[in-house]
Amino acid sequence: MNLNKNHPLAERRFLDEETQCLKYLKENQPHLVAHYIEHLDKGRQTILNKLASSLLREDVNSLYSDSVQLKKIGSVYVTSLLKVYKKWEPFLHQLQTVELREDLSYRMKSFEDYMILFPIKDELAFRRVTLEGEVLWISKESHGKVRTASELISLLEISDEGYKLIHELDNGTANQSLGYAKHAHWIESLKKEMGENRCPSSLEYVKRKKQDEPLWSQLSFFEQLSLEGHHLHPGSKTKTGMSPEDVATYSPEFHQTFKICFVAVKKEWVEMTEAEPNTIEETFSEIMPSYHDFMTKNKLNLDNYKLLPIHEWQYKHALYPLYQSEINRGIIIPIETLSIVCEASSSFRTVLPQNNNSRFVKLAVNSQMTSTVRSISSQTALNSTIFTEMVRDILKEETELTPFLPLNEIAGYTFKSERDDQRRNLTVVIRENREEDLDEQEVMITGSSLYAISPFSNRTILAELLDEYCEHQKISKERGAQSFFKEYLSVTIPGFLTFLTKYGVALEGHLQNSLPVFKNGKPVRFYFRDWGGARIFKKRLVAQNLFPDFHPGSITMTDNIEEMYSKAHYTIFQSHFGEVIRLLVEASGVYEGEFWALVKMTCEDTFTSLSLTVPWNVEEDRAFFYQREVKHKALTRMRMSSSEGYLYSQVTNPLGREES
Numbered sequence: 001m002n003l004n005k006n007h008p009l010a011e012r013r014f015l016d017e018e019t020q021c022l023k024y025l026k027e028n029q030p031h032l033v034a035h036y037i038e039h040l041d042k043g044r045q046t047i048l049n050k051l052a053s054s055l056l057r058e059d060v061n062s063l064y065s066d067s068v069q070l071k072k073i074g075s076v077y078v079t080s081l082l083k084v085y086k087k088w089e090p091f092l093h094q095l096q097t098v099e100l101r102e103d104l105s106y107r108m109k110s111f112e113d114y115m116i117l118f119p120i121k122d123e124l125a126f127r128r129v130t131l132e133g134e135v136l137w138i139s140k141e142s143h144g145k146v147r148t149a150s151e152l153i154s155l156l157e158i159s160d161e162g163y164k165l166i167h168e169l170d171n172g173t174a175n176q177s178l179g180y181a182k183h184a185h186w187i188e189s190l191k192k193e194m195g196e197n198r199c200p201s202s203l204e205y206v207k208r209k210k211q212d213e214p215l216w217s218q219l220s221f222f223e224q225l226s227l228e229g230h231h232l233h234p235g236s237k238t239k240t241g242m243s244p245e246d247v248a249t250y251s252p253e254f255h256q257t258f259k260i261c262f263v264a265v266k267k268e269w270v271e272m273t274e275a276e277p278n279t280i281e282e283t284f285s286e287i288m289p290s291y292h293d294f295m296t297k298n299k300l301n302l303d304n305y306k307l308l309p310i311h312e313w314q315y316k317h318a319l320y321p322l323y324q325s326e327i328n329r330g331i332i333i334p335i336e337t338l339s340i341v342c343e344a345s346s347s348f349r350t351v352l353p354q355n356n357n358s359r360f361v362k363l364a365v366n367s368q369m370t371s372t373v374r375s376i377s378s379q380t381a382l383n384s385t386i387f388t389e390m391v392r393d394i395l396k397e398e399t400e401l402t403p404f405l406p407l408n409e410i411a412g413y414t415f416k417s418e419r420d421d422q423r424r425n426l427t428v429v430i431r432e433n434r435e436e437d438l439d440e441q442e443v444m445i446t447g448s449s450l451y452a453i454s455p456f457s458n459r460t461i462l463a464e465l466l467d468e469y470c471e472h473q474k475i476s477k478e479r480g481a482q483s484f485f486k487e488y489l490s491v492t493i494p495g496f497l498t499f500l501t502k503y504g505v506a507l508e509g510h511l512q513n514s515l516p517v518f519k520n521g522k523p524v525r526f527y528f529r530d531w532g533g534a535r536i537f538k539k540r541l542v543a544q545n546l547f548p549d550f551h552p553g554s555i556t557m558t559d560n561i562e563e564m565y566s567k568a569h570y571t572i573f574q575s576h577f578g579e580v581i582r583l584l585v586e587a588s589g590v591y592e593g594e595f596w597a598l599v600k601m602t603c604e605d606t607f608t609s610l611s612l613t614v615p616w617n618v619e620e621d622r623a624f625f626y627q628r629e630v631k632h633k634a635l636t637r638m639r640m641s642s643s644e645g646y647l648y649s650q651v652t653n654p655l656g657r658e659e660s
Helices: 016-028 030-038 040-057 086-095 149-155 160-194 202-212 218-223 244-250 279-283 285-297 312-317 319-328 378-382 384-397 420-425 461-473 477-490 493-503 538-543 561-588 592-610 615-625 635-639
Strands: 068-073 076-079 105-110 114-124 128-131 136-139 143-145 257-266 270-274 305-311 332-344 350-353 359-363 404-406 409-415 427-432 442-444 514-519 522-528 535-537 629-633 648-652
Touching: 016 030, 016 160, 016 244, 030 040, 030 160, 040 128, 040 149, 040 160, 040 635, 086 114, 086 136, 114 149, 114 561, 128 561, 149 160, 160 244, 160 635, 202 218, 202 442, 202 461, 218 442, 244 312, 257 285, 257 312, 270 305, 270 378, 270 384, 279 285, 279 305, 279 409, 279 427, 285 332, 305 312, 305 359, 305 427, 312 319, 319 332, 319 420, 378 384, 378 409, 378 427, 384 404, 384 409, 384 427, 384 493, 404 493, 409 420, 420 427, 461 477, 461 514, 461 522, 461 561, 477 493, 477 522, 477 561, 477 592, 493 538, 493 561, 493 592, 493 615, 535 538, 535 561, 561 592, 561 615, 561 629, 592 615
Parallel strands: 404 522
Antiparallel strands: 068 076, 068 105, 105 114, 114 128, 114 136, 136 143, 257 305, 257 332, 270 409, 332 350, 350 359, 359 427, 409 427, 442 514, 514 522, 629 648
């Protein structure tokens, strides 16, 4: 096949974004250049596999339903083809020259001039396809591997809308390799730090570190360990509008400290909510004398201004473009001399001040990450304490939910403006950190780090937890995996379903918002956080005599029960439990269905208890959660569509009712 330079299969050494990363490293961090080049293929493969998995799961352009299953057994090729069409014969002849792995199955999709083969390691519930190895293309004359996610987009003959993904995917690919390069160097430094006292696991490391440095944050360690970001989204490392330097400075996986900057804003231009007065002043108490000095020197009346924190990237790149007029008029006063050192959590825009690690500070960042520009709506900020109070009222009634605990949002601030971009980009939410509540043997782990690879054992953090659990329980890995998961469900499902079924509150329960606590590997408590994405079915909440006064324009409260269901099912069952089950299957070899049976059993136990107070709600929820097919949020298709709403794919439900 003769290829011109614009053909998707034409050879190209570096993506433009990779070249930019290399240039940055050569000029600023030359010690990482070799690591970056070494990890280029791995970074490309990670984003490529996420994209391919997502396209198959969502059946974009019938990629899943129209593909042919293929398996090589010795010298025999077994396929789902009922008939071999003549036009396929040259491709199938070329296929015999390709080295296919016998431990994998393949999905083969035919196009005009070539075929694409997707290497499938496993396929689990909700059509979650795990890829391993190289995605291959086969023409009549030759074959090769698909090198990048954007190359795959070009090959799949996707509509013009899909091509807008290419820049995002190339950006994420380069950033992923940059993260791998830094991670490799960081592991080298960890090994030097440990010297001869090598640790068998990350769990052992954080326990030792905490003993040596009581003020060290184990939660920060796990927040920054999730190297690959969102486990399902192909845009997991996309950060459009950010330079390689920005990515390396502010992303959690780079383990950097940076600044929280500050502005003074005239009080009449600030809307705010605080659980207790002076939350800003208390959170940033160490800089308040300097703030007072600044205001006095500049002859500004303290009583007329509110001090607000702002992310350093936002301060440098978004503050002046968005608020130049307000700065010129003295409505907003940037304070160059005022800052506090912080580090990023797994969510990038949520930071942990080093001077006060009892508080997380969520700050707006006007850059796209995954599918969303990470500014913060005024409603999210101003509903923070209202939602917190509602959660407290619920937990006051549901006294049996002692292991299911919130990280409360204690204050929210937003800039007053008729312009939505101005309201969203000078917005702050302050949230509790409950790490200090842990006893010496307990460890709190960010949910999105459960699938991270440990720098000590080279296995997932969840696999390390399972080992510790089995060792302390003195049981086999197979029995232990099921017992461990049963314990995990006992501290999660009763809380999630009580909030949902009795009160209509669908918490956004994906892994990034989840902070399970373990003791000797055993799940003992579960903290949930971040109210911004929750959905509340008003009818159920009102029936329990709860009437939170959410900010006008909020999408939190809904009269549509389907909105409540889709939020809960996707984030809790598909994204959260689905991933934990995948990790347990991988670590133990236990059949996936055994774990979903435990999910259904725990749901049934909770529903039985709730039927004493809300029997009709229970029947509604049983009908929804046990239907044969459910909708799966189509993350990639939404990025390829001009539609502003959510898009879904229909998938088989592992909790579906069995045939009678």
